[in-house]
Amino acid sequence: MTGLLVCIAVLVVAGAFGVWHQRRNGRLTVRKRDNRDEVRRLGAAEIGAELGERATLLQFSSAFCQPCRATRRTLAEVAGMVEGVAHVEVDAEAHLGLVRELNILRTPTVLVLDAAGRIMRRASGQPRKADVIAALGEAVRD
Numbered sequence: 001m002t003g004l005l006v007c008i009a010v011l012v013v014a015g016a017f018g019v020w021h022q023r024r025n026g027r028l029t030v031r032k033r034d035n036r037d038e039v040r041r042l043g044a045a046e047i048g049a050e051l052g053e054r055a056t057l058l059q060f061s062s063a064f065c066q067p068c069r070a071t072r073r074t075l076a077e078v079a080g081m082v083e084g085v086a087h088v089e090v091d092a093e094a095h096l097g098l099v100r101e102l103n104i105l106r107t108p109t110v111l112v113l114d115a116a117g118r119i120m121r122r123a124s125g126q127p128r129k130a131d132v133i134a135a136l137g138e139a140v141r142d
Contacts, residue, residue, distance in 0.1 A: 041117035046098055052079070052086030055120075055139040056113040057132065059089045060104050067126040071108040078132045085136060114139045 044050050047058060057075045061068035072089060079087035092099050092107055102111070105124065112121040112135045121135040 042111075042113060042119070043117050047088050047090055048095075049088045050086065051088075051113065051115070051117055052084055054082070054084030054115055055086075055136055056117070057085065057087045057136070058111040058113055059087070060092045060095075060099065060107055060109045060111075061089055062092050062107040065107045068108040071110065071126050074127070074129050074132060075110065078129060078136060081133075082136060082140070085140070112136060112139045 042051075042058070047056075057079055059068070059071055059075055061072070072087075075087045075089075079085045090098070092104060092109075098104075102119075108124075108126060110123045110127055110132070111119050112132075114120050120139040123131070123135075
C-alpha cells in the first residue's frame with residue numbers, strides 16, 4: 001500500500017512539473033535590468049552579422065536541434081513582415097564565450113534586441129509567432 005502511495009505521489013509531482021515546464025517553454029520574458037545591462041549591448045562583432053535598423057531577432061541554435069528549425073522559420077517570417085528587423089542565427093557551439101556570458105542554457109534561445117543592441121526579451125524553447133510579434137512591437141516602440 002505504501003508503494004502505491006509513493007507511486008501516485010511521484011506521478012502527481014511529475015505531472016505538475018510537466019505542466020509548469022510546458023507553460024514556461026518558449027515564453028518571451030522581460031529581462032531584469034541592472035546597471036551592467038544598461039551598458040552591455042550586443043553588436044555586429046559579437047553576433048557575426050549586422051543588427052537590424054529597428055530591432056534584431058537573435059537565435060542561438062545547435063546543429064541537431066529540431067525546435068531550432070521551426071524557430072528559424074517563425075523568426076524569418078516575422079522579420080520579413082516588419083521593415084528594419086533582422087533575424088540572425090548564431091551557432092551556439094561556435095560562440096561558446098557569448099553563450100556563457102549571456103547564460104544561454106538550451107537551444108533554441110531567442111533574444112529580442114532593440115536598435116541599439118540591448119536585450120529586451122528572451123525565450124528559451126520554441127516561441128509562438130504571436131509572442132514574437134508582441135515582443136518585437138515592444139522593442140521597436142522603446
